[in-house]
Amino acid sequence: MSDEIDFHLGKRMRRRRRLLGLTQQQLAEACGVRFQQIQKYECGANRVSAARLWRISSALEVPVNYFFEGLNDEIAVVPGPTRDESADLVRTYHALGERPRRRLLDLARNLNRDSNAA
Numbered sequence: 001m002s003d004e005i006d007f008h009l010g011k012r013m014r015r016r017r018r019l020l021g022l023t024q025q026q027l028a029e030a031c032g033v034r035f036q037q038i039q040k041y042e043c044g045a046n047r048v049s050a051a052r053l054w055r056i057s058s059a060l061e062v063p064v065n066y067f068f069e070g071l072n073d074e075i076a077v078v079p080g081p082t083r084d085e086s087a088d089l090v091r092t093y094h095a096l097g098e099r100p101r102r103r104l105l106d107l108a109r110n111l112n113r114d115s116n117a118a
Contacts, residue, residue, distance in 0.1 A: 007044030009053070009067045014042040016060045030059035 017027050017038075024042070028035040031052065040046035041056075048056070057064045081089070093101060 003044065005071065006047050008071050009048055010042040010044040012067045012069070013038075013056060013060070016062055016066070017042075020060060022060075027056070027059055031055045 017024070024035040024038040028038045031038075032055065033052070037046065041048050053064055053067065057066065060066075093104065096104065
């Protein structure tokens with residue numbers, strides 16, 4: 001997911017830079033980096049630090065949140081478990097006997113391993 005965010009920020013950066021008629025070199029000079037770094041940001045190859053994003057937003061005359069506009073539309077966010085679900089899971093887990101607890105833990109580890117491999 002972070003690659004998608006980096007790509008989105010880069011796209012917004014390029015769009016705004018072009019709208020202002022700036023070259024990558026001009027933006028780079030305003031931010032204190034080389035133009036190659038701007039190229040990498042714009043294609044999403046490099047992640048932009050918070051401090052650098054602040055400088056870029058200033059140079060492009062937009063608030064920092066400009067770069068994040070439309071992000072939720074492009075990236076499907078999978079919600080995590082709620083606090084109630086987590087607490088219920090922990091209570092239920094501890095109520096099990098030792099053998100079922102071990103089997104459940106093995107199952108959870110295998111499911112996690114499978115989802116990370118996909």
